Amino acid sequence: MKTEAEIKELVRQKYSEIALQDKTTNESSCCGAGGCSTEVYNIMTDDYSNMEGYNPDADLGLGCGLPTQFAVIKKGDVVIDLGSGAGNDCFVARAETGESGKVIGIDFTEAMINKARANAEKLGFNNVEFRQGDIENMPLTSNIADVVVSNCVLNLVPNKHNVFKEIFRVLKPGGHFSISDVVLSGVLPDKIKNAAEMYAGCVSGAIQKETYLELIEINGFKNMTIQKEKPIIIPDDILQNYLNSEEIAAFKSGNTGIYSISVYAQKPSENAPACVPGGGCC
Numbered sequence: 001m002k003t004e005a006e007i008k009e010l011v012r013q014k015y016s017e018i019a020l021q022d023k024t025t026n027e028s029s030c031c032g033a034g035g036c037s038t039e040v041y042n043i044m045t046d047d048y049s050n051m052e053g054y055n056p057d058a059d060l061g062l063g064c065g066l067p068t069q070f071a072v073i074k075k076g077d078v079v080i081d082l083g084s085g086a087g088n089d090c091f092v093a094r095a096e097t098g099e100s101g102k103v104i105g106i107d108f109t110e111a112m113i114n115k116a117r118a119n120a121e122k123l124g125f126n127n128v129e130f131r132q133g134d135i136e137n138m139p140l141t142s143n144i145a146d147v148v149v150s151n152c153v154l155n156l157v158p159n160k161h162n163v164f165k166e167i168f169r170v171l172k173p174g175g176h177f178s179i180s181d182v183v184l185s186g187v188l189p190d191k192i193k194n195a196a197e198m199y200a201g202c203v204s205g206a207i208q209k210e211t212y213l214e215l216i217e218i219n220g221f222k223n224m225t226i227q228k229e230k231p232i233i234i235p236d237d238i239l240q241n242y243l244n245s246e247e248i249a250a251f252k253s254g255n256t257g258i259y260s261i262s263v264y265a266q267k268p269s270e271n272a273p274a275c276v277p278g279g280g281c282c
Contacts, residue, residue: 008134065180070228083154104131143169174266176264192242
């Protein structure tokens with residue numbers, strides 16, 4: 001079993017490579033981490049192309065949802081994107097918050113930060129910035145964000161409790177997050193859990209759905225809502241890199257499910273009314 005430091009270094013190295021890959025390679029694998037599928041279809045990603053602010057150069061095809069679609073971002077908001085990659089969700093968020101707001105992307109990988117900054121400069125955005133840092137210890141002061149978003153990133157982090165603790169810290173009272181992530185129902189085979197590629201590919205680092213939601217509640221968030229949920233099916237030609245035919249059959253016929261979920265929750269405030277997606281904000 002790898003240590004947290006070893007896992008972080010694995011993720012850093014893999015996503016430095018991914019920053020230099022083309023989108024087609026990333027989309028046809030598990031979060032770009034390898035095991036390219038000959039069936040060539042998106043295993044996890046959702047289509048951003050019709051969303052305002054979308055920029056193809058910033059879309060590496062690494063997400064597992066559309067958190068910005070559900071994030072209830074308003075004009076003038078300060079938005080933080082965790083694991084900002086080449087800047088895709090930041091630029092979509094910027095279309096929502098407008099020139100009067102601010103968007104801050106945080107990423108662990110220097111190559112991703114450089115790519116995102118180049119994209120922002122090309123677009124001429126002066127209210128979108130990117131900071132290199134660990135989302136378990138964000139390079140941000142407390143109580144500065146109205147909204148936090150993240151797309152298929154927390155599953156890569158060994159200590160998810162620390163990330164939710166940090167999200168709570170940086171959000172303003174009454175602020176909220178919308179996060180898309182990968183969660184499990186049932187137990188993954190050890191050969192998948194222990195595969196470095198499948199960790200960097202967003203699968204073997206995922207935890208049980210119930211545990212994930214408990215971490216949100218434990219860290220003080222309220223009004224938690226699952227905004228979207230969909231199953232993730234890993235093609236046989238990827239599974240066969242880790243399992244034999246009998247193990248694949250057992251895995252597919254068992255009780256293990258891999259899901260993409262988008263989750264909303266709010267940091268409480270005595271003075272701020274609850275803002276529940278679909279229920280309206282006062």
